[in-house]
Amino acid sequence: MREVDSFRFTGKMIKKFVLDMIENGREQKSIPWTPRSKKISKSRVSLVTTAGISMETDTPFDMETERKKGDWGDPSWRLIKHGSKIEHLNVNHLHIDTTYIKKDLNVALPIDIIEDFLQKGIVGSISKFHYSIMGYQGSDTSHLINFSGPEIAKSMKQDNVDLAILAPV
Template identity: 30%
Template sequence: MSTVEYMRTIREKYSKMGYAPYGWHEATEAPPWTPLAKPLSECRVGMMTTAGTYVAGQEAYFYKDDTSHRPIPSNTPVENLRFSHLTENYLPDARRDPNCAFPIEPLRQLVDEGVIGGLADNFFSCMGAVYSKRRVDEEVAPAIYEAFAKEGVDVAYLVPL
């Protein structure tokens, strides 16, 4: 399926679900540049994915505009990771190798190699199919910012799906 066909398919799918045509976000200004205050090898690293990742035993994501997020302990065994996303065709690879959507083992390896200083106790996930920019701005982003602040992260690794 080409990119154009994919976009048409997505538009039709969401129209049938009762959504108004999607209004693409356009940034009006560049985000503030925030250089690291210390070397990465001394930083506490957090991770956030929009893959709908959760730990076995946690509640899966609801498919329509679920703005919740899940904490995922950074010591979670990869075989305990699960995925729930509105667009199921994004998930077969993640279910075969969770690290492609939630690279928890590579981050642990970077700690072992001394590339990064350490990991936050918890990483975070949300279901990226939230089609209201307002809800992302007012609900998702502040909740994730607060969660990272509580974890004391110096830098966050963002993994979009």
């Protein structure tokens, strides 16, 4: 059996940095989890991507600071309207190859796939909005944990989202 190369699309420096973070980083003692309250086929679903996608009308993720600080990622978040097409979106992320996303949005934000799930009755409904963060946060995830995460959760709750699907890149 072949082993998956988790670093196939990253440079040697990113690979070394991530492996060092895993080896020397702090350990997450507990993972926040909420059990489902209803069947998936009755649930309202929203997507969360870590690709740094923003609507073309929104402020893009901060790539200038990302350029200056190689171990930093913009900790803010963006709303993505359901049904958005790639030509109306920007992909702002220096730590990933965005070429694939620009060719097929479903690589990072599987909107077409979740629509197919709706048509097949696999999910009950789809949220009006999906959410995007920049997944690369370096060693400081405090803003994501203390601000962006709770704000996204509040927005999802207001839209009656039952189930969030994470699409990590």
